[in-house]
Amino acid sequence: MTTVADLAELVRAPAALSVPGDVVAGATAARALGPRTAALAGASVLLYWAGMAANDWADRRLDAVERPERPIPSGRVAPATAVGLAAGLTAAGLGLAAAAGGRRATAVALPLAAAIWGYDLTAKNTAAGPAVMAACRGLDVLLGATGGRVARAVPAALTVAAHTWTVTALSRREVTGADAALPLRTLAGTVLVAVAATASRQRDVTAALPVALAGWYVARYGGAQARVVAEPTAGRVRAAVGAGITGLPALQGALTARAGAGLLGLAVAAAAPLGRRLARKVSPT
Template identity: 50%
Template sequence: MGQVLCDTGSGRPVKVKAYLNLMRAPAALTVLGDTAVGAIWAGRPLTGRRLALPLASALLYWSGMVLNDWADRERDAIERPERPIPSGEVSAGTAISFAAALTAAGLATATAAGGRHGLAAAGRITLCVAAYDLVAKDTAAGPLVMSGCRFLDVMLGAGPNYRRALVPASVIGGHTTAITVLSRSEVTGSERSLPAVVGGMAASVAASAMVSTPGFRAAPAAAVYAWSFGPGLWKAWQQPSATVLRSAVRSGIASMIAVQAMLAARAPRTMLTLCGLAIGLRLKVSAPQPTEVT
């Protein structure tokens, strides 16, 4: 039997698995490379205390996922009743408290790892995430606000030398915009034009990443990116149904790591590590169980 916790909002025991599902725990793998890329471009390696910056990034990501489910609890009761809050596995009150605890842990970790610069960067991420989940998600500005969250995550790794990391942060933000635009139709389906537009955005992301890296050092990661995201977009263009679009979104989320790998080509070992992680996650999300981001 799985471990259980007490949901103080309902008094019922809840399996730890419900909390992991609420956090979308595996999806945090896609943010770990943000800080690594920022650090590489800023010339500030993730050594010593700064090694904890990816953990801070993951904690803030998880807090955003929980807040997202809390904000969407009424919609999910209709569209995704199996999610932890509408299914009754986790109460709304417990979920918002959990999100606050994860946020506090992320801010504390960022401060310990990056000092006042880390706290400032993590604070900006927190505000941007809250703005997306609570205000901007269903507006025209939604994809850009989500893009801003990932842009700021790269800045967390860059620290005070953030200007040097503006290019990779923008590229990662561009890929995030593409996924967010695509995800808006993962419940209803779309016209074929949507996957075509997103495909163009993905091509621009890859080209920008390649151009920003001298020589062809990013080529292996670019190949992983094409393999990871391309087939899903092609299928979505052929049949833009809700089911196929959800699969393409999952592929897009996994391919974020390949984008990070392209941008980490200045540090070959980091690039290859991220490529391996991208391949592994892409194979995982090909399974029937979804790894959601929105």
């Protein structure tokens, strides 16, 4: 019998802590923070969980060989249950986005959902995989911006997308391990992402918070990648991917603080240590 714990593992439930910060960063940049922001963040979480379930459904035969302990190949979740859950969560996410943000939010949520399913079903194992997943996260940031000036959120969206590219590129070597060149490239990308997150015209004390949060992001995620460079085994690659997922709220917090919402940025970044704690119980990868 499938349990709630099995479904939580299927959708990588704790990893969803890395999702609301996308919407918050986009809303803050676009000057669109408000009651609808929370609802759009909820829609984003539903779409994220849908993508995780669809991912495992699409990978069920490969996982039977490489990760037989996963919910579907282990028999704890039926394939039909997984794909049905993915479809239901997608519909719920789109419905919530439409209810909260109207046509403007729907215009972003629909291509976001299409990109999620496109990655899982088609793009994941192609050269386009990292770019498609990066587009998913970039669109997620723009979803939060739909109540304001969306163009103002484009830099934040590109920054989160670039981070996502590094995580996705690493994730393709979670089972086999990698040569040192890959983590060197992604580490360089991570440093550039952190620099982009701190770029601001502010020159007073308020500029220190985005720098501190971006430094925290680099220390956690960049440090994990540096360990892969030293020893590029599958286990260290998986650890780096996990650090990239659970460390994303620190980057989102830096972007939020850079846009002028310092306390909110701290609140977003606080999801990073909580995500790391929960990742010990349910793997985020």
